[in-house]
Amino acid sequence: MNPAQALHVRAVWLPDDTTRDIYIHGDRLTFTPIPGAQTVATGGYALPGLVDAHCHIGIKPGSIPIEDLDEAREFARIDRDAGVLAIRDAGSPYPYPELDDEPDLPRLVRAGRHLAPPRRYLRGIAVECTPEELPARAAEQAALGNGWVKLVADWIDRGEGDLGPTYDADVLAAAVQAAHAAGARVAVHTFSETAVAAVVRAGVDSVEHGTGLSRDLIDEMARRGTALVPTMINIATFDDIAAHADPKFPVYAAHMRRLKREFPEVVRAAHDAGVPIFVGTDAGGGIDHGLAAEEMLLLHEQAGMSAHEVLAAASWRAREWLGFGDRLGDLVVFDRDPRLDLRAVRTPSRIVLRGAVIR
Numbered sequence: 001m002n003p004a005q006a007l008h009v010r011a012v013w014l015p016d017d018t019t020r021d022i023y024i025h026g027d028r029l030t031f032t033p034i035p036g037a038q039t040v041a042t043g044g045y046a047l048p049g050l051v052d053a054h055c056h057i058g059i060k061p062g063s064i065p066i067e068d069l070d071e072a073r074e075f076a077r078i079d080r081d082a083g084v085l086a087i088r089d090a091g092s093p094y095p096y097p098e099l100d101d102e103p104d105l106p107r108l109v110r111a112g113r114h115l116a117p118p119r120r121y122l123r124g125i126a127v128e129c130t131p132e133e134l135p136a137r138a139a140e141q142a143a144l145g146n147g148w149v150k151l152v153a154d155w156i157d158r159g160e161g162d163l164g165p166t167y168d169a170d171v172l173a174a175a176v177q178a179a180h181a182a183g184a185r186v187a188v189h190t191f192s193e194t195a196v197a198a199v200v201r202a203g204v205d206s207v208e209h210g211t212g213l214s215r216d217l218i219d220e221m222a223r224r225g226t227a228l229v230p231t232m233i234n235i236a237t238f239d240d241i242a243a244h245a246d247p248k249f250p251v252y253a254a255h256m257r258r259l260k261r262e263f264p265e266v267v268r269a270a271h272d273a274g275v276p277i278f279v280g281t282d283a284g285g286g287i288d289h290g291l292a293a294e295e296m297l298l299l300h301e302q303a304g305m306s307a308h309e310v311l312a313a314a315s316w317r318a319r320e321w322l323g324f325g326d327r328l329g330d331l332v333v334f335d336r337d338p339r340l341d342l343r344a345v346r347t348p349s350r351i352v353l354r355g356a357v358i359r
Helices: 069-081 134-144 169-181 193-201 215-224 238-245 250-273 292-301 307-314 316-322 342-346
Strands: 007-013 018-025 028-030 038-047 050-055 084-089 107-116 148-152 154-157 162-165 185-190 206-209 227-229 331-334 350-353
Touching (some): 007 331, 007 350, 038 350, 050 292, 069 084, 069 350, 084 316, 107 134, 154 193, 162 250, 185 193, 193 215, 238 250, 292 307, 292 342, 307 342
Parallel strands (some): 084 107, 148 185, 185 206
Antiparallel strands (some): 018 028, 154 162, 331 350
């Protein structure tokens, strides 16, 4: 449908639990009546689009960089058709500023490329840089993204046979400072107990995964307002990672199994402490696109977040965090109340993106 045509939806507006007449004209949402608006949904439950706050549309299965923009477009459309109308791309080896404002794709905020030491991350994905180079590289990637920088703070250390930090704490802190000075926020990958302490104290803006978080670090995150994007659907793969690692790296394998086993309680503790939590799938590489609903269900069923809290973490609060707000021309409608049965988010009945009906 042409976005020039004003649209009308009457539904329960989930952010404030009020039945409203909602109007969308162009790329703006309003509650003020627009004469001649076409009614596209009556009844149901509406919110301003889902968000995947940790996604990689520039990485395809096998953790291989995409080869052209059409591959990124296809991944983004899979997410869009699942109701995800905004994406934070948490690192891509392929630049695509052309997609920032493409009308039929989800809204996009991007980190540049991952930053990691030589031979300590997935091949071909990161800009490899020494500790001395990291702050300058962070500033460079701030300019290549559109709001975020992605650092890799730990990975398997094959010499030690276990997870190990990639950079010292002072180096991470300098990189965070450089990215902030360049106008970007910083997201940091971390699995281990050691690295995440340096990450939080470096003043990062979001901890990605965070399986190694302790109670004192959770409390510090709450004080600082540091966000957590748990990617529970990714952590669920740790048993498979461990099984492949067992023959050569049994200590690492056991560590990954323990982190996976304990993670629901980590996320529960973070939520109880008031840490901002947002929904992210880590799609790209080993995780399929279009699974935001499954991540939401894991947060609800395993980490104890209420359905309403998960909806906020996946929609209006996440959009506000990323700078989109809830008055842009995006809308997802569900026939059933997802607060009563969160499984309803798997089947959106109407999707409006930038003022145009997608479904």
